[in-house]
Amino acid sequence: MHCYGDLVSYLSCGMILIGLGQLVHHKKTQTSYGRHMGLPPPARTVPARLAWFLQEMPALLIPLLLTLTGHKPSSTGKYLLLGTFCLHYFQRTFVYSLLTRGKPFPLGVMLPAGFFCSLNGLLQGHHLLHCAQLDNEWSADYRYKSGLLLFYIGMAINVHSDYILRNLRKPGDVVYKIPTGGLFEYVSGANYLGEIVEWFGYAVATWSRPALSFAVFSLCFIGPRAYHHHRFYQEKFKDYPKLRRALIPFVF
Secondary structure, three states: OOOOHHHHHHHHHHHHHHHHHHHHHOOOOOOOOHHHOOOOOOOOEEOHHHHHHHHHHHHHHHHHHHOOOOOOOOOHHHHHHHHHHHHHHHHHHHHHHHHOOOOOEEHHHHHHHHHHHHHHHHHHHHHHHHHOOOOHHHHHOHHHHHHHHHHHHHHHHHHHHHHHHHOOOOOOOOOOOOOOOHHHHOEOOHHHHHHHHHHHHHHHHHOOHHHHHHHHHHHHHHHHHHHHHHHHHHHHOOOOOOOOEOOOOOOO
């Protein structure tokens, strides 16, 4: 398949701009799902497990379908990078979504999220498979190795933090509790920190503008959510740990 380089550049720049817009918008308010859902709740909602499954699936399926178009990647490094991207969304689609105990998801949030995952899956997959110039020597480059190391460290933090949050409450329990263990001893948004580390690691490993744009978007979108989670805990629990930060240990 032909590389649509101009389109890749436009979409990458657009993603950064949208992310910066989200950062400004979310300084005072958060996307209405989970604990930040407003009252009264939206009329149209989707069960949380089904919503997460449907919205995350395109980011896994589209890159895999792109491997069927055109010539095969010229290096094993491309396969490993594509597999790394898909691994995250396999976990989100088939593990996280089926285990989550979250509240019903507003349809008006699920549909834009699904569209974004579709667009991002297309952008990352097309660039990596049809545009990126990565030869077999790239897998020996320090950026490739250090980036993948960061990615897997971030994913481990993310998965472990989700496990802690999921087991704070018994099925049917709606009372919020203070998370403890892992990086929650240092930050309120340990799961978000892990995901941000993942995508900046992926950006280093691919050394590409599309991956960097997605990392910046992730930081701008879920970074403020970690801050609002932190404020939620501080307001709800008088004994909330004073030294715990929102997103970056000992800093913020």
